[in-house]
Amino acid sequence: MPPAGIFPDQRRGRRMRRVVPVLTVVTVLVALWYAAVAPMNIHGAVDIAARGGMAVTPEAPAERRAMGGWALLVQNTGAVPLTYNLDRPQLPAPHQVAAELWDTTAMKRVTSKRSLIYHGWITLSATLLGFAIGSVMGIVLAVGIVHNRAMDMSVMPWAIASQTIPILAIAPMIIVVLNSVGVQGLLPKAMISAYLSFFPVVVGMVKGLRSPDAMQLDLLRTYSASGGQAFWKLRLPASMPYLFTSLKIGIAASLVGAIVGELPTGAAGGLGARLLAGSYYGQTIQIWSALFGAAIVAAALVGIIGVLQRVTLKRMGMAEG
């Protein structure tokens, strides 16, 4: 890469070159989505049209049900506009999801139970609490592993093996058990989040603390640096890129943990509860808006850590340019 900032036009050109393909792909995806809406929803739309007195091609509902989406679509082109405005579509159109998102974020008070921000905050607070617990414990354990051979040999294989175990499957049990001993609300979800973010941080941090090579450690020894000094001045700074990478994985896992943790408690609030309630009552638009809400939260969290990473590494002189 040539040095940035000499010619602003040139820099903008580079950014455009990166943004245009992404925008194109996103546009194509949205277009595909719009194209899929009509055949996915045509059955419901034709039923409504028939009830409204419109002439539909196979008169018998049973016959219509047996037909594929495209076949029905070709014979009833008049019902196509309806497919984009159903109340409970199989696949809501992007503008319906966007309208629902706007309606449940900007148009509702944040304390309202119908506000997506209210539910998002419930999930986010559990995510953040769990992420904080999990990553602090992960870092502490990683420091222990790096400095204690017995701990390394006993804990590390289990830490790696635990990544292959579907931990999320335990989530409902943890919630119910903690409920039965009187721990309720934020903490059980946060514990699942903590558990999920814990192992990526341990594994990444151990790798990071071990990343200084023997030559660098030897150099510190020739300076007669103590173990503590080697840790603070060499190992810890060297581990930062690894730490941030695993924090990104960890916070994404935390959010998934918090959402799955909300499934068994039953509509107490949160994005997971919105998903579950939506799937119980067939409110597809609500499911999709909760899903997009979760996606936005995930993207924001990962993005914030990415910015922190860039700022920290730049100040430490480790930025990649």
Add this chain to the structure above:
Amino acid sequence: MSGFFARYPLDLLGAALIALGFVVDWRLGVILAIWLLAWRANTALARFSTPGTRYLVPAVFGATLLALWQITVRLYDVPGVILPAPTDIAARFAVSTDILWADFVQTFVKGALSGYAIGCAAAFATAILIDRTPFLRQGLLPVGNFIAALPIVGTAPILVMWFGFDWQSKAAVVVVMVFFPVLVNTVQGLAEASAMQKDLMRTYAAGYWQTLIKLRLPAALPFVFNGLKIASTLALIGAIVAEFFGSPVVGMGFRISTSVGQLALDMVWAEITVAALAGSLFYGAVALIERWMTFWHPSQR
């Protein structure tokens, strides 16, 4: 005597801790004593670096945890609806192998494995397709990376609605979950062959497909397997969590959620044991195939 204390300060600290435990509550003392003695044994074992200790030390650690779990539950009389003892779980496991097997087939073989195969194959094919056009690669890679970080399990209710309650919807969730990690890793791997190596292929007058099969795919394999390993752990999670949104009356996720409702926690733990075994074996199998196919890579030698 004082020489002993100076030589083993940590042992002294441990002894003091155990004594303190006995003063507070004799059961706490027993637990602390077992824990610290086992830890002491492991520290001693870890000093030898023979191939045997590499397996022995983690095994001792795991066995200690299990023993402590068992003893804690028994000594404190923890009710089974909060935490069953490992022996209770083993007993439940032995009695209900037929249920566990049926759940395993439903969730793992039908749901997770078929979804994994479809999703990985689709991602692999897509990666090779988009690799031919740099424009698509530049566009799809950031989008794929973005989607790979999203909580995709959230699509489970939608897919359950589309594909019904049976295993097809679970397979669909797994397809969506494994697709992007495999795609992103494969595309990254296909960019791995160096310009020099590609030039060499050109001097041999190798065409696109020959270069792909003889150079770029082998060079991409470590990345592909990285994606496949990530996907192998996601597959089982996807299949189990999707069952929380609706399933026939068989399956690991179904059994976990209904057993939690009935407070039959020993059954839940038995299912978790099955899930842990299946997940680890699946991951191990993929790792074995990786070792066999990428024997030339520095990380495998």
